[in-house]
Amino acid sequence: MDTILGLDLPTWWFLLIGALISGYGILDGFDLGAGALHLFFRKEQSRRIALNAIGPVWDGNEVWLVIGAGALFAAFPLVYGTLLSVFYLPFMLLLLAIIFRAISIEFRSKEEMKWWRTLWDVCYCLSSSTIALLFGLILGNLIQGIPLDKNHQFVGRLLDFFNPYALLISVTVLSLFMLHGAMYLAMKTEDRLYARMTVLINQTSKFFILCFITSSMATLIYVPHMEAIFHKYPVMFALPVTAVLIVLNMRRMIEKRRYLRGFISSGVTTALLLILFASGLYPNLVLSNYDARGNISIYEAASTDSSLRTMLLFAVIGMPLVLTYTVFVFWTFRGKVKLEETSY
Amino acid sequence: MDNVEILSRIQFAFTIAFHYIYPPLSIGLGVCLVFMEGLYLKTKDKVYEELTRFWIRIFALIFGIGVATGIVMEFEFGTNWAVYSRYVGDIFGSALAAEGIFAFALESAFLGILIFGWNRVSPRVHFLSTVLVALGSMFSALWIVVANSWQQTPAGYRIEGTGMQARAVVTDFWEMVLNPSSIQRYSHVLIGAFLAGSFLVLSVSAWYIMKRKYVVHSQKAFTIALWVAAISSLGQLFTGHQSAEVVTKYQPAKLATMEGHFETAPADLYILGWVDAKNQQTTGLKIPGGLSFLVHQDFKKPIPGLNSFKPENRPGAINFVFQTYHLMVGIGMTLIGLCGLALFLLYRKKLFVNRWLMAVFVGSVLLPQIANQVGWYTAEVGRQPWVVYGLLRTSDALSQAVKAEHVLISLILFTLVYIILFVLFIYLLNKKIQHGLDVSPEDPETPRSKFNPSPI
Numbered sequence: 063m064d065t066i067l068g069l070d071l072p073t074w075w076f077l078l079i080g081a082l083i084s085g086y087g088i089l090d091g092f093d094l095g096a097g098a099l100h101l102f103f104r105k106e107q108s109r110r111i112a113l114n115a116i117g118p119v120w121d122g123n124e125v126w127l128v129i130g131a132g133a134l135f136a137a138f139p140l141v142y143g144t145l146l147s148v149f150y151l152p153f154m155l156l157l158l159a160i161i162f163r164a165i166s167i168e169f170r171s172k173e174e175m176k177w178w179r180t181l182w183d184v185c186y187c188l189s190s191s192t193i194a195l196l197f198g199l200i201l202g203n204l205i206q207g208i209p210l211d212k213n214h215q216f217v218g219r220l221l222d223f224f225n226p227y228a229l230l231i232s233v234t235v236l237s238l239f240m241l242h243g244a245m246y247l248a249m250k251t252e253d254r255l256y257a258r259m260t261v262l263i264n265q266t267s268k269f270f271i272l273c274f275i276t277s278s279m280a281t282l283i284y285v286p287h288m289e290a291i292f293h294k295y296p297v298m299f300a301l302p303v304t305a306v307l308i309v310l311n312m313r314r315m316i317e318k319r320r321y322l323r324g325f326i327s328s329g330v331t332t333a334l335l336l337i338l339f340a341s342g343l344y345p346n347l348v349l350s351n352y353d354a355r356g357n358i359s360i361y362e363a364a365s366t367d368s369s370l371r372t373m374l375l376f377a378v379i380g381m382p383l384v385l386t387y388t389v390f391v392f393w394t395f396r397g398k399v400k401l402e403e404t405s406y
Numbered sequence: 407m408d409n410v411e412i413l414s415r416i417q418f419a420f421t422i423a424f425h426y427i428y429p430p431l432s433i434g435l436g437v438c439l440v441f442m443e444g445l446y447l448k449t450k451d452k453v454y455e456e457l458t459r460f461w462i463r464i465f466a467l468i469f470g471i472g473v474a475t476g477i478v479m480e481f482e483f484g485t486n487w488a489v490y491s492r493y494v495g496d497i498f499g500s501a502l503a504a505e506g507i508f509a510f511a512l513e514s515a516f517l518g519i520l521i522f523g524w525n526r527v528s529p530r531v532h533f534l535s536t537v538l539v540a541l542g543s544m545f546s547a548l549w550i551v552v553a554n555s556w557q558q559t560p561a562g563y564r565i566e567g568t569g570m571q572a573r574a575v576v577t578d579f580w581e582m583v584l585n586p587s588s589i590q591r592y593s594h595v596l597i598g599a600f601l602a603g604s605f606l607v608l609s610v611s612a613w614y615i616m617k618r619k620y621v622v623h624s625q626k627a628f629t630i631a632l633w634v635a636a637i638s639s640l641g642q643l644f645t646g647h648q649s650a651e652v653v654t655k656y657q658p659a660k661l662a663t664m665e666g667h668f669e670t671a672p673a674d675l676y677i678l679g680w681v682d683a684k685n686q687q688t689t690g691l692k693i694p695g696g697l698s699f700l701v702h703q704d705f706k707k708p709i710p711g712l713n714s715f716k717p718e719n720r721p722g723a724i725n726f727v728f729q730t731y732h733l734m735v736g737i738g739m740t741l742i743g744l745c746g747l748a749l750f751l752l753y754r755k756k757l758f759v760n761r762w763l764m765a766v767f768v769g770s771v772l773l774p775q776i777a778n779q780v781g782w783y784t785a786e787v788g789r790q791p792w793v794v795y796g797l798l799r800t801s802d803a804l805s806q807a808v809k810a811e812h813v814l815i816s817l818i819l820f821t822l823v824y825i826i827l828f829v830l831f832i833y834l835l836n837k838k839i840q841h842g843l844d845v846s847p848e849d850p851e852t853p854r855s856k857f858n859p860s861p862i
Contacts, residue, residue: 118518121473125514129506131480136503139495139573146484146491147805153485154816157478158823164474165827168467172834216807365496366566366575373500380507387515394519394526404522 064367071370072360075137076347078377080340082133086126087336088242088329089388093120095243097163097190098236100183102262108255109183113167114405115250118395120167122388124160129384136373140214140363141347148208148216149200152223156196163189171406191236198235202228205339206285207349210356217352227284234273238332241266245316245325250399260319267316274309278302287349288342298341305334409810411801414486417817419786421478423779424824428472430778433547433596434603434634435465436540441630443533452846457627458536459524460843461607464835466521471831473514475824486813489570490793490803496575497563497582498553505549513542544596551592552583557794558785559656561585565797574797587652591785594645598781600638601741601774607631609771610839612764620843625758628767632752636745642738647700653788654701657795660788662712663721664731665697673697673709676732681725686713688728719791727788730780737777744770 064071093116103109135142146153166186170179206227209218244266248259281288291298312327343349347363350356364370439461446454480502483491491499516535523532562581563574576582611628614620653661666681666688667673675697679690695705712720721727744766751757758764793800 118522121470121517122511122515124473124477125506125511128477128480128510129503131484132499132503132506135480135484135491135495136499139492139499142484142495142499143488143491143805144807146481147486147488147807150485150805150808150812151815153481154812154819157481158819160477161474161823161827164470165830168470169830169834172837220812365499368579369496369500369576372576372579373503376500376504376507380504380511384507384511384515387511391515391518394523402522402525404524 064371066374071367071374072137072364073345074374075133075364075370076340076344076360078374079130079133079137080336082126082130084333084336086123086130087332089123089126090120091194091239091329091332092116092243092246092325093123094190094194095239095241096247097186097243098194098240099243099247099262099266100187100190103255103258106179108258109179110171110401110406111251111255111399112247113170113186114401115247115399117167117406119391122391125384133373133377137365137370138347138360138363139365141358144210144214144216144348144358145200145204148210149203149223151220152196152200156193159189159192159196163193167406194236194239195232198232199223199228201235201339202231204348205231205281205288205342207287207351209352210348210350210358212353212355214348214350214356214358227280230273230277230280234270234277237266237270237273238328238335241270242325242328242332245321245328248321249325250397252398263316263321263324267313271309271313288339291341301334301338301341305331305338308334410804410808410813413810413813413817414804414808415800417813417820418482418486420817420824421475421482421820423782424828425472425475425479426778426782427775428468428475429543429547430599430602430774431468431606432465432472432603433540433543433599434601435461435468435606436536436543436603437600437634438603438607438627438631439465439536440540441634442627443536445626445630447529447533453623453626456843456845457623461627462520462536464606464610464838466517467831467834467838469513469517471827475827478820486805486808487793487803488805488807490798493573493798493803494557494794496573497556500576500579501549501553501556501583505546505553509542509545509549511542513539513546516542547596547599548592551595552585552588555588555591556582556585558591558789559585559587559652560794560797574794586656587649590645590648590652594642594649594781597638597641597645598774598778600634601642602778604631604635604638605741605767605771605774608635608767609769612767613839614842615758616761616764616768620845621758623843623845628758629752632745632748635741636749639738639741639745643742646735646738650700657789658710659712659715659720660727660785661697662710662715663724663727663788664784666724666728667697667709667711668713669711670714671708671711672706673701673711675700676728678732678736679728681728683724721788721790723787723790727784730783730787734777734781734784737773737780741770741773741777 066074069077096112096116100109100112103112131142162185166182166189170182170186173179203223203225206225209216209222211217241263244259244263248256248263251259308327308330312324312331315321315324315327345361346357346359348358350358439458442454442461443458445451446458483498483502516538519527519532519535520539523535527535560574562576562578562583562585564577566573566575607627608631611624611631614624615628650661653664662668662673665673665676666679668686668688672695674688674692674694676688677691677693679688679692681688693699698707698709699705701707701709712724748757748763748767751760751763789795791799791801793803
């Protein structure tokens with residue numbers, strides 16, 4: 063098997079897809095979170111500013127989902143087919159929520175009527191929350207493992223996905239995104255809306271820390287296989303310790319109203335939690351809680367080395383470009399939101 | 407066919423047909439925008455700037471729905487066609503990933519600047535963003551059509567494993583990308599998109615001209631779009647012929663279906679007709695031996711008929727493919743005639759006063775849309791029963807984990823949501839068109855319009 067810098071190609075793709083999903087979580091995380099908080103703003107002006115804060119960037123953020131899914135399809139087709147078909151209805155709901163969210167953002171400003179705007183505000187808030195909750199639900203089930211037999215055929219039931227642990231992870235993801243989004247909005251707003259954001263940040267950060275502690279405990283108690291890595295490589299214990307330190311630091315930054323640093327901390331937290339999950343998973347991509355032979359490893363699922371190598375070349379050329387556009391767009395729209403004639 | 411198969415096929419067909427209303431419009435409109443904004447930079451004429459601003463607002467609406475319905479397509483490969491995903495992942499996956507990373511990221515990032523960046527970046531950077539969005543949408547189409555073309559004419563691959571474990575793997579990346587139908591089909595799709603976008607501009611401009619609103623603006627927009635449309639409609643004749651040559655060589659059963667040709671013999675070319683598949687009869691207005699002539703430049707040379715293929719390897723809906731194919735060709739010819747007539751009248755300076763022709767152009771926006779749709783129906787229904795031609799049958803490509811009732815639920819939901827979406831799209835598009843351009847107040851040409859900066 064070919065290796066690059068000591069790592070084989072499936073491992074590179076495992077890392078790269080992890081990076082893409084983290085990038086998606088960090089970027090779309092804040093605009094989903096801003097959406098989930100939308101109904102906390104009462105005044106029309108506040109809602110418009112909140113919407114325009116994410117206006118020029120949310121579409122670019124969603125691209126990371128498209129690239130991440132495309133990369134999973136290309137690098138690990140077996141996993142792509144298995145996961146998406148096993149979570150058929152959750153993914154269908156996710157797609158509908160993505161559609162509703164896009165049209166809420168797009169359609170809201172097109173009419174002046176109060177009922178029209180309220181309708182799309184509610185739609186925007188619900189769809190943003192639903193997307194965060196569904197990603198959390200799928201993640202919660204993947205952490206526990208899903209019932210696959212030795213041929214990787216699904217032998218469970220749809221309702222089993224709605225177990226308490228998965229629901230807890232689901233709410234945790236929502237709380238993290240809400241906090242992340244609140245800090246983004248604080249950076250983009252001023253005056254009274256900014257004052258409102260400081261209160262919301264305080265509340266959502268407490269909500270998140272509560273969820274974070276509960277889900278960490280629940281993982282330790284109910285999902286022992288996620289700890290195996292720490293027994294094998296005690297040095298990995300540095301990861302959860304760092305996560306805790308970052309969360310504590312984030313709290314400190316929030317008290318000092320240093321929201322850019324707080325925002326970076328919540329972004330790093332998202333990435334660290336995903337890295338923890340990935341290190342518990344490796345070298346598997348999907349764990350089976352029914353038959354250990356049902357686990358899908360990166361080696362079993364991977365495309366051919368030559369394909370992985372071609373696509374790695376794409377990634378090496380393409381990702382710096384994507385990062386450049388992202389930085390350019392964020393830079394262009396830096397600073398506080400000002401409503402203009404082209405605004406939503 | 408079992409229920410999961412039939413429902414999954416209906417769902418895929420419905421969601422992709424609905425999605426395909428939007429990307430061709432964005433691609434074609436993108437080209438028109440590049441010309442409008444380019445002319446603004448070159449001439450500094452406010453008219454072109456106001457036109458660009460107006461059409462970017464329309465573009466944003468179309469693009470938004472295109473993205474939302476496009477993400478559905480990407481996920482549906484995995485949700486409904488898991489076996490297919492595993493089978494083609496090594497090949498199709500890399501094209502799809504390339505689309506995301508090289509094309510979609512480009513268009514989505516710069517779209518924000520296009521819509522919201524007017525006061526934030528210089529006119530040159532804004533124009534550059536327009537060019538990049540237009541190019542990004544064409545790159546998108548490139549990778550998607552490459553992936554689809556590989557399914558029609560597989561190349562640069564070998565099969566690994568057997569039975570349900572079999573999969574296609576890339577042996578030569580460029581041979582896979584430049585498979586025998588990629589270039590012909592991409593150019594055909596791209597020009598179809600140019601027609602869709604330019605006819606939208608033609609239709610709206612013609613409507614304004616008839617209503618005597620924004621007359622100077624609309625005549626300029628009409629002229630730009632007319633050139634794009636006229637060149638494209640002629641180009642479509644050429645790429646269409648090339649695509650048909652590929653079908654002749656690599657998918658003879660599809661060719662026979664397109665002309666309702668059952669027995670191996672010299673084949674006729676129908677202008678209009680009807681296929682009675684049960685009695686193997688095709689009747690209608692035809693050029694005897696015309697298809698043989700197009701293929702072999704000889705009216706007498708035989709073309710393989712449907713009966714020379716095993717029944718399990720023939721498409722099912724023969725009359726459907728025949729009708730969709732002939733409708734596409736008929737519309738293509740109509741568009742050439744329409745553009746030619748309009749160009750002639752433009753040269754004679756009699757175009758914009760010709761009210762009946764303007765009225766025809768208002769309605770003409772539907773023609774390329776219909777042609778694009780039925781063209782794809784021909785291509786996709788005509789290659790059945792294969793999802794990957796000659797390699798993987800559609801019925802073998804389904805997800806094993808998905809139950810019929812789940813597909814039924816999602817199909818009902820998609821149907822409801824897409825109907826709502828379409829109604830809202832038409833309503834808002836109409837509202838934007840009624841609202842019209844934001845023209846400078848001193849402009850004497852349209853005294854009734856007042857400067858009214860509305861949110862997009």
